[in-house]
Structures are given as C-alpha cells and as structure tokens.
Amino acid sequence: MKRIYLDNNATTPVHPEVLEVMLPFYRDFFGNPSSVHWAGREVSGAIEKAREQVAALINAAPAEIVFISCGSEGDNHAIKGTAEALRDKGNHIITTTVEHPAVLETCKGLEKKGFNITYLPVDRDGMLNLAELEKAITDQTILISVMWANNETGNIYPINEIGAIAAKYGIRFHTDAVQAVGKLPVDVQKAGVHLLVLSGHKIGAPKGVGALYIKRGTRLTPLLDGGHQERGRRAGTHNVAGIVGLGKACELAGEHLVENAAHMRRLRDKLEQGILDAVPDNKLNGHPDRDRRLPNSLNISFAYIEGESLLLNLDMYGIAASSGSACTSGSLEPSHVMGAMCVEVSLAHSSTRFSLGAETTEEDIDFVLEVLPATVQRLRDMSPLYDCKKTEPCEMCETVKRI
Numbered sequence: 018m019k020r021i022y023l024d025n026n027a028t029t030p031v032h033p034e035v036l037e038v039m040l041p042f043y044r045d046f047f048g049n050p051s052s053v054h055w056a057g058r059e060v061s062g063a064i065e066k067a068r069e070q071v072a073a074l075i076n077a078a079p080a081e082i083v084f085i086s087c088g089s090e091g092d093n094h095a096i097k098g099t100a101e102a103l104r105d106k107g108n109h110i111i112t113t114t115v116e117h118p119a120v121l122e123t124c125k126g127l128e129k130k131g132f133n134i135t136y137l138p139v140d141r142d143g144m145l146n147l148a149e150l151e152k153a154i155t156d157q158t159i160l161i162s163v164m165w166a167n168n169e170t171g172n173i174y175p176i177n178e179i180g181a182i183a184a185k186y187g188i189r190f191h192t193d194a195v196q197a198v199g200k201l202p203v204d205v206q207k208a209g210v211h212l213l214v215l216s217g218h219k220i221g222a223p224k225g226v227g228a229l230y231i232k233r234g235t236r237l238t239p240l241l242d243g244g245h246q247e248r249g250r251r252a253g254t255h256n257v258a259g260i261v262g263l264g265k266a267c268e269l270a271g272e273h274l275v276e277n278a279a280h281m282r283r284l285r286d287k288l289e290q291g292i293l294d295a296v297p298d299n300k301l302n303g304h305p306d307r308d309r310r311l312p313n314s315l316n317i318s319f320a321y322i323e324g325e326s327l328l329l330n331l332d333m334y335g336i337a338a339s340s341g342s343a344c345t346s347g348s349l350e351p352s353h354v355m356g357a358m359c360v361e362v363s364l365a366h367s368s369t370r371f372s373l374g375a376e377t378t379e380e381d382i383d384f385v386l387e388v389l390p391a392t393v394q395r396l397r398d399m400s401p402l403y404d405c406k407k408t409e410p411c412e413m414c415e416t417v418k419r420i
C-alpha cells in the first residue's frame with residue numbers, strides 16, 4: 018500500500034542528515050556535558066555548536082537559546098515563568114482563543130491562581146482584531162502571548178505588528194512559533210519578541226527536544242529547579258543527541274527555507290484547488306487568502322460527513338491526514354479553533370487538515386485528488402443527513418446554503 022503522509026503539523030519524519038549527526042552521540046560520545054573531563058568536553062562543544070545553529074535560524078544570539086524537551090515545555094516556561102517573575106508588576110495576561118493547548122491550559126491554570134486572562138476572539142477567517150488587542154491592555158498587563166501560526170488552520174498572525182504594540186506599552190511578548198519555524202522567515206529582532214518557542218519534531222528533528230528563546234535581560238522564573246545547566250534557566254542533564262539533531266535541523270531549515278516553502282506551497286495550492294473544484298458543499302477553514310496561511314496547511318470541512326470517518330477511509334488508502342476535532346474523554350468534541358471561528362458544529366465535526374512536508378511529492382497530491390472526491394461522495398451517500406437534502410429543509414441544508 019502507498020504511504021502518503023499529510024500530517025506534518027502533528028509531527029515530521031526525522032531528516033536523514035539529522036539522524037546521521039545524532040548517531041555518534043548515542044554510540045561513542047556518551048559524556049555528561051557538565052563534566053570537566055574529556056568525555057564531557059566531547060559533547061559540550063557539540064551543544065554549543067547546536068546553540069549557534071538554532072540562534073542563526075531565528076536571528077538570536079546563542080546565549081539567548083535555552084534547550085528544552087518540547088514545545089509544550091517552552092510555552093509553559095514562558096507563561097508561568099513570566100507570571101511568577103512579574104507578579105509584583107501585574108496579574109493580567111492577553112492571549113487568544115486559538116492558541117495551542119500548551120498555552121490555553123497554562124493560562125487556565127493561572128486563572129485559578131488569581132491571574133486575569135483575556136482570550137481575544139477571532140473572526141470567521143480565524144484572524145485577530147489588533148485594535149481589540151490594544152484595547153485589552155491595562156496597567157496590570159504583564160504578557161501578550163500570540164502564536165506565530167496556527168497548527169489547525171495554518172493562519173499566520175501579524176507578529177511584527179503585535180510586537181510593535183507590545184513595545185509601545187512596554188509589555189513582554191511571547192510567541193509560540195512551533196509551526197512557523199522552518200516554514201516562514203522568523204526573526205526575533207524584527208518581531209520584537211521576548212520569548213519564542215520552537216519544537217524539534219515539527220522541523221525534522223526527533224521528538225523530545227526544542228528551544229526557548231529568551232531575549233537578553235528578560236527575567237523569567239525557571240520551570241525546573243536543580244543543576245546549573247543552561248545557565249540556571251533549565252535544570253537537567255542535556256538531551257545531547259536530540260540537541261545536536263535540533264541544531265542540524267535548524268541549519269537545514271535555514272538553508273532550504275525558500276525552496277521548501279515554494280515546493281509545499283505549489284503542492285498545497287494544487288491540493289486545495291483540486292478539492293475545492295471536485296468536492297461540492299465544502300468549506301475552507303482559515304484565511305481565504307493563501308498568503309495569509311502557512312505554505313503547507315489546508316483545513317477544509319465537507320458537509321454531511323464526519324471528519325473521523327473520512328480519516329479512517331483515507332487511511333485505508335494509506336493517506337494520513339488529521340481531523341480538526343480532538344477526542345476528548347470518549348466524546349468527539351469539535352476543535353476549539355473551529356469553535357472560536359464560529360464554524361457550525363456539523364461542519365467543525367467534518368473539518369479535515371492536510372499538512373504537507375518538504376518530502377511530499379506531486380504523486381502524493383495526485384493520488385489524494387484521485388481518491389478523495391469519490392470517498393467523500395460514498396460517505397455522503399451513506400449519510401442520513403445527505404438524503405434529507407432531497408426531501409425537506411433542515412438545519413444541515415441551511416448550513417450548506419450558507420457555505
């Protein structure tokens with residue numbers, strides 16, 4: 018069976034060159050980088066090289082990079098660390114309704130500890146109103162946290178403008194750039210961010226490693242207490258091989274950024290147009306302007322059917338995609354991002370995400386376009402909702418009329 022992987026926003030395959038540079042650190046160089054002897058020195062140099070590679074990709078200084086275990090850790094660290102460090106300055110944080118759970122759940126936790134959180138709404142395209150953001154600022158605001166790009170829709174947020182607003186009011190700015198890094202140019206200086214998070218497994222490095230950019234002079238309480246690794250900002254013996262892999266992945270991402278983005282963009286556009294043309298009663302989720310979305314992401318709902326059943330049927334053809342809905346405690350709840358965008362519940366349930374990678378081929382896309390329309394039609398023919406269209410008007414018919 019073919020294996021077509023279109024779920025790169027969930028995780029990416031490890032790049033062969035990344036694996037190559039990692040292997041010696043499992044096989045031969047086993048030292049603890051904090052040790053002063055030869056075994057430690059052998060690996061501490063490799064970590065510093067990786068720090069330079071990560072810093073170069075986002076235009077930071079190496080000393081501003083802290084290695085962490087994953088994107089979720091970085092978001093937790095940035096937000097909780099700020100809340101604790103700046104508690105004497107205020108108790109208000111501004112974020113959005115479409116953030117990753119690593120941000121949303123962290124903020125919800127802080128609410129229980131006496132912090133006020135403003136969750137900015139988005140419009141039907143999933144975009145923010147920056148005037149509303151500015152209006153939300155109070156003299157208690159200590160942090161603005163807005164993701165660079167959304168993992169479900171691919172929407173890109175105007176980070177430079179938000180950075181300018183944060184600077185105008187002297188407020189700290191954190192961005193979850195897990196989806197942006199490697200797909201868009203990311204420049205921490207231009208963006209005016211104080212804290213930025215990236216994750217290895219979303220950019221061709223392995224799982225279990227990431228980086229937190231902490232702008233020089235930014236006071237942040239550590240998440241983990243212990244040894245003095247990472248200049249006291251993150252205790253715990255380094256994941257040496259993972260860090261070396263992350264460095265290489267960042268180097269490759271920088272070298273191939275333009276070409277990879279153009280490649281994914283061309284194929285994504287082909288997939289998007291092909292589906293829009295061949296499958297009636299669809300709804301594109303996210304900004305209609307493709308320039309305002311990540312070059313690799315497409316999120317689309319198909320009226321009358323469940324996203325989960327479409328995924329299972331695509332899986333039978335070897336196509337890996339993902340549904341916008343998350344399986345929460347046995348009940349299928351539509352995604353919070355679709356909810357925030359006021360996507361009708363029935364359409365939110367059928368939202369399907371295709372996220373391409375640098376390895377995606379033209380044949381992959383052609384195959385999806387070959388089997389998807391008929392698969393959707395087959396599921397619709399089995400759907401009682403679809404039949405109803407032919408008899409009397411109902412909620413679904415009304416929904417479909419609106420899309």
Ligand SMILES: *Cc1c(COP(=O)(O)O)cnc(C)c1O
Nearest residue numbers: 087088089117168193195196216
């Ligand atoms: C995947 C993802 C995360 C979490 O990263 P992990 O390394 O899996 O913890 C956070 N934010 C966004 C936008 C993501 O896509």
